[in-house]
Amino acid sequence: xxxxxxxxAVNALKNAVGALGWELPDKIKVEEPPSPDMGDVASSIxxxxxxxxxxxxxxxxxxxxxxxxxPSIFEKVESKGPYINFFADYEKFSKLxxxxxxxxxxxxxxxxxxxxxxxxxxxxNGPLHIGHIRNSIIGDSLTRILQxxxxxxxxxxxxxDMGRQIAMIVWGLLxxxxxxxxxxxxxxxxxxxxxxxxxxxxxxxxxxxxINGILKxxxxxxxxxxxxxxxxxxxxCVQGIKTTSERLxxxxxxxxxxxTFIKNGDVASILKSLExxxxxxxxxxxxxxxxxxxxxxxxxxxDGTSLYATRDLAYHLYKSNNSDxxxxxxxxxxxxxxxxxxxxxxxxxxxxxxxxxxxxxxLPEGSMSTRxxxxxxxxxxxxxxxxxxxxxxxxxxxDLTDDEKTExxxxxxxxxxxxxxxxxxxxxxxxxxxxxxxxxxxxxASIQYSHARACKLLEKAGxxxxxxxxxxxxxxxxxxxxxxxVKIMSKFTNVIEESARINRVHPVAQYAMDLAGAFxxxxxxxxxxxxxxEDLRLxxxxxxxxxxxNSLELMGIDAPDSM
Numbered sequence: 257x258x259x260x261x262x263x264x265a266v267n268a269l270k271n272a273v274g275a276l277g278w279e280l281p282d283k284i285k286v287e288e289p290p291s292p293d294m295g296d297v298a299s300s301i302x303x304x305x306x307x308x309x310x311x312x313x314x315x316x317x318x319x320x321x322x323x324x325x326x327p328s329i330f331e332k333v334e335s336k337g338p339y340i341n342f343f344a345d346y347e348k349f350s351k352l353x354x355x356x357x358x359x360x361x362x363x364x365x366x367x368x369x370x371x372x373x374x375x376x377x378x379x380x381n382g383p384l385h386i387g388h389i390r391n392s393i394i395g396d397s398l399t400r401i402l403q404x405x406x407x408x409x410x411x412x413x414x415x416x417d418m419g420r421q422i423a424m425i426v427w428g429l430l431x432x433x434x435x436x437x438x439x440x441x442x443x444x445x446x447x448x449x450x451x452x453x454x455x456x457x458x459x460x461x462x463x464x465x466x467i468n469g470i471l472k473x474x475x476x477x478x479x480x481x482x483x484x485x486x487x488x489x490x491x492x493c494v495q496g497i498k499t500t501s502e503r504l505x506x507x508x509x510x511x512x513x514x515x516t517f518i519k520n521g522d523v524a525s526i527l528k529s530l531e532x533x534x535x536x537x538x539x540x541x542x543x544x545x546x547x548x549x550x551x552x553x554x555x556x557x558x559d560g561t562s563l564y565a566t567r568d569l570a571y572h573l574y575k576s577n578n579s580d581x582x583x584x585x586x587x588x589x590x591x592x593x594x595x596x597x598x599x600x601x602x603x604x605x606x607x608x609x610x611x612x613x614x615x616x617x618x619l620p621e622g623s624m625s626t627r628x629x630x631x632x633x634x635x636x637x638x639x640x641x642x643x644x645x646x647x648x649x650x651x652x653x654x655d656l657t658d659d660e661k662t663e664x665x666x667x668x669x670x671x672x673x674x675x676x677x678x679x680x681x682x683x684x685x686x687x688x689x690x691x692x693x694x695x696x697x698x699x700x701a702s703i704q705y706s707h708a709r710a711c712k713l714l715e716k717a718g719x720x721x722x723x724x725x726x727x728x729x730x731x732x733x734x735x736x737x738x739x740x741x742v743k744i745m746s747k748f749t750n751v752i753e754e755s756a757r758i759n760r761v762h763p764v765a766q767y768a769m770d771l772a773g774a775f776x777x778x779x780x781x782x783x784x785x786x787x788x789x790e791d792l793r794l795x796x797x798x799x800x801x802x803x804x805x806n807s808l809e810l811m812g813i814d815a816p817d818s819m
Contacts, residue, residue, distance in 0.1 A: 295341030313338035382447025443496025517570035614682035642669035675700030
């Protein structure tokens with residue numbers, strides 16, 4: 257809704273410039289000034305016109321000001337140096353914002369565009385660990401933002417059931433005297449077996465040939481027992497991953513198995529369509545040097561079995577044919593592979609994906625490896641987060657029942673993890689630190705607490721349902737804290753639009769923190785119950801509650817009513 261101020265300012269400037277007979281710039285620049293003393297919207301249009309008119313910006317500003325008719329949403333328009341500054345009439349603007357802000361606030365009009373968004377897609381050779389979590393949280397949060405922005409989004413998990421890791425696990429089942437604990441979580445049991453096989457392979461590297469033989473047999477598809485083993489391993493691991501994801505509030509609409517594109521002939525069709533471009537030197541490959549890529553793309557192994565790259569091409573062509581746009585969330589080490597993939601996709605009639613590359617998460621003591629068994633599983637991470645949250649809640653709220661404490665601790669612990677990841681741009685490396693992630697002063701808990709405060713205040717006022725704006729008679733805002741809170745609430749849709757445009761989550765995380773900060777300042781400094789402005793201020797509290805909750809929902813974080 258803040259966009260209304262920008263649009264009204266732009267229209268007023270257009271009319272003024274038109275009345276002066278000057279040619280309009282392609283786009284009139286408006287922005288929020290750095291200080292409220294400088295208004296709510298400022299324009300540098302004088303600088304845009306100065307070169308064409310060959311006059312000073314100060315002169316241009318004064319002439320434009322002389323022709324501006326102040327829109328009704330603004331109290332006044334004045335110059336600050338060469339800038340033209342618009343000051344909102346907060347009696348009218350707050351009424352507009354608070355009357356139109358409903359429970360579904362932030363939902364934008366349908367774009368009639370389908371996006372397939374692939375995220376997580378961890379190899380099914382063990383549990384999700386902290387190294388995977390950034391992919392999951394970025395992907396799931398971005399999905400929520402894009403859906404709120406009006407896109408139809410289908411989320412997919414690409415299941416690599418044809419990789420060497422799965423063949424190694426199958427080899428372990430066939431050759432090692434090892435039994436998985438049926439009472440243990442399935443993905444963790446698969447991970448333990450994978451670790452054991454790696455230890456054997458490290459001692460006897462000559463066994464790698466047996467792994468290659470298993471892969472070749474599986475790809476041919478004429479060994480039912482082997483197919484059942486592969487299927488059983490992958491399904492067990494994926495089931496465990498689904499359980500973990502569900503607790504983390506991460507959702508996938510579809511799990512697409514890599515082997516599908518071998519079995520349905522898509523990989524063979526792609527290789528056939530590339531025949532005129534394929535070169536051979538022991539293995540078939542594409543020379544991409546003319547596209548500025550020195551490294552050739554290998555298309556198959558020397559024994560004729562397919563590679564991940566060709567199966568990934570088939571998967572992306574399938575996504576391209578079934579969506580208007582596809583988005584991938586990938587680690588920064590995939591940049592070369594994505595360049596190769598995008599070039600070849602265009603060769604075969606597909607479109608390139610939009611990719612969000614992220615830097616990895618490490619622990620303070622170093623990097624992680626499933627193969628070496630050095631990692632923190634997401635299950636362990638969530639347990640630790642909830643346990644730490646529980647200790648904090650027990651120290652703060654002895655009045656709660658055990659069930660209430662457990663419910664709040666789960667929401668706070670999971671929220672802490674998700675927010676810690678969402679708050680930074682994907683290009684920044686993260687070192688996961690417990691004290692930062694679970695801070696009740698600076699972390700997600702402070703945002704959740706602002707929501708609980710709003711709920712408590714409404715409960716204290718005897719309000720159990722949405723506050724009715726028609727009960728408000730006086731819409732004049734007097735305190736700077738309430739003006740700032742309404743202003744920040746009005747920006748929610750702008751933030752969603754921008755986050756969806758750039759495929760980024762961290763602007764929403766920053767917005768949620770700013771909103772919570774503005775509400776907490778309002779809560780501490782502005783009297784509500786029993787004040788002359790009680791009806792208006794209770795309405796502000798209720799609308800803040802909705803906006804905080806909806807901003808947290810975009811990051812997959814629950815908003816407790818009590819903390």
